[in-house]
Amino acid sequence: MNNLVSSxxxxxxxxxxxxxxAVSARVTQQRPHPPPLxxxxxxxxxxxxxxxxxxxxxxxxxxxxxxxxxLQEHNKYDYLRDxxxxxxxxxxxxxxxxxxxxxxVGCGKSHIAxxxxxxxVERLFLTDISDGLLRQKKESEMPTHCVMADEEFLPFRENxxxxxxxxxxxHWINDLPGALRQIHQVLKPDxxxxxxxxxxxxxxxxxxxxxxxxxxxxxxxSPHISPYTAVTDLGNLLGQAGFNMLTVDVxxxxxHYPGMLDVMCDLQGMGESNCVWNRKSLLHRDTILAAAAxxxxxxxxxxxxVPATFEILYMIGWxxxxxxxxxxxxxxxxxxxxxxxxxxxxxxxxKTDNP
Amino acid sequence: MSGPNxxxxxxxxxxRFPDLLAQCSTEAAAYGKCVVATTTGKQELKKDLCAKxxxxxxxxxxxxxxxxMK
Numbered sequence: 001m002n003n004l005v006s007s008x009x010x011x012x013x014x015x016x017x018x019x020x021x022a023v024s025a026r027v028t029q030q031r032p033h034p035p036p037l038x039x040x041x042x043x044x045x046x047x048x049x050x051x052x053x054x055x056x057x058x059x060x061x062x063x064x065x066x067x068x069x070x071l072q073e074h075n076k077y078d079y080l081r082d083x084x085x086x087x088x089x090x091x092x093x094x095x096x097x098x099x100x101x102x103x104x105v106g107c108g109k110s111h112i113a114x115x116x117x118x119x120x121v122e123r124l125f126l127t128d129i130s131d132g133l134l135r136q137k138k139e140s141e142m143p144t145h146c147v148m149a150d151e152e153f154l155p156f157r158e159n160x161x162x163x164x165x166x167x168x169x170x171h172w173i174n175d176l177p178g179a180l181r182q183i184h185q186v187l188k189p190d191x192x193x194x195x196x197x198x199x200x201x202x203x204x205x206x207x208x209x210x211x212x213x214x215x216x217x218x219x220x221x222s223p224h225i226s227p228y229t230a231v232t233d234l235g236n237l238l239g240q241a242g243f244n245m246l247t248v249d250v251x252x253x254x255x256h257y258p259g260m261l262d263v264m265c266d267l268q269g270m271g272e273s274n275c276v277w278n279r280k281s282l283l284h285r286d287t288i289l290a291a292a293a294x295x296x297x298x299x300x301x302x303x304x305x306v307p308a309t310f311e312i313l314y315m316i317g318w319x320x321x322x323x324x325x326x327x328x329x330x331x332x333x334x335x336x337x338x339x340x341x342x343x344x345x346x347x348x349x350x351k352t353d354n355p
Numbered sequence: 356m357s358g359p360n361x362x363x364x365x366x367x368x369x370x371r372f373p374d375l376l377a378q379c380s381t382e383a384a385a386y387g388k389c390v391v392a393t394t395t396g397k398q399e400l401k402k403d404l405c406a407k408x409x410x411x412x413x414x415x416x417x418x419x420x421x422x423x424m425k
Contacts, residue, residue, distance in 0.1 A: 212394070215402070217402070298391050
């Protein structure tokens with residue numbers, strides 16, 4: 001859904017108007033039964049110029065994250081973030097550099113920094129929309145600074161960071177092209193962005209079971225799983241934001257749960273509940289029962305557990321700089337592609353072919 | 356977190372859900388098969404297509420819940 005509509009740079013003034021609009025939207029939401037038309041218009045008002053790109057209720061997401069961070073055993077829902085955080089850290093280690101100043105966008109409880117050493121990142125800024133999560137940040141070697149900020153509006157000056165990372169938070173951003181552009185802005189030239197977000201076919205089991213069950217029980221369905229970015233769009237998104245030397249890859253993580261209810265409980269514990277604007281406010285008991293039965297029948301394993309698939313999209317992009325390797329000029333080739341088949345021959349014979 | 360209220364009570368009830376569902380595995384499988392069959396065959400999934408199977412599942416679920424209360 002985060003499609004490739006070009007976005008505008010967001011200035012400070014817009015941040016203010018957005019704040020105000022978001023508050024007014026919340027007030028309308030709290031009315032017991034708002035007529036559909038007013039609700040729609042308030043939704044459009046609360047967005048910036050591009051009304052089409054306001055899919056998620058960011059205020060709701062903040063509340064969900066706050067709720068999740070207030071749970072007594074909040075740590076037991078961290079397994080997915082810890083795993084993906086370590087994989088993002090892995091990708092940082094792949095770059096043979098020391099980054100003096102780094103930024104983690106949507107850090108949660110800082111799941112990347114705990115896997116990093118201070119030889120790689122010397123100072124780290126952490127941002128998240130929920131202060132509850134920031135307060136519970138995990139220990140890390142390097143000094144960190146917490147900033148409570150919306151990922152959609154980064155409060156940093158241009159050309160500030162040598163490295164920007166993000167793990168499992170960008171799938172809730174309304175204006176993904178704009179957010180990537182801002183990340184590009186705060187990066188220094190030759191800085192790198194390494195991100196991970198869920199996308200593609202994530203949670204298709206839950207999506208299908210709920211749809212089938214709602215269709216059979218209620219005669220129609222509403223979105224319970226949010227729309228995701230397709231991996232094929234990611235390259236274009238990064239390219240449009242100005243990054244070059246892109247790397248995009250997909251990882252599939254399958255988690256096995258005792259049942260559908262456990263999948264849903266854990267998602268809630270991660271603060272990953274649905275926050276699409278047009279979500280349905282409740283799921284009927286009959287539908288839950290029906291969906292649980294369908295989930296088990298359709299996807300269940302032999303041992304009685306059910307799988308939930310998370311497709312993690314990793315992206316790496318560099319802010320352009322003169323020192324970076326450029327593609328060679330057109331017509332500068334010294335060998336022909338037609339000779340590719342001869343490459344397997346010994347080096348000596350190739351040399352005689354192309355003196 | 357606040358003390359017990361309607362949310363924590365319903366949450367508590369939902370905690371028993373997997374147990375109760377496990378007691379009705381045959382009924383759940385029958386209902387599941389009925390719904391899943393529509394994803395492969397020509398039959399289109401409509402409201403109450405598997406009403407009979409669902410009634411069976413729900414009756415079993417409710418009685419299992421009652422048994423648990425005693």
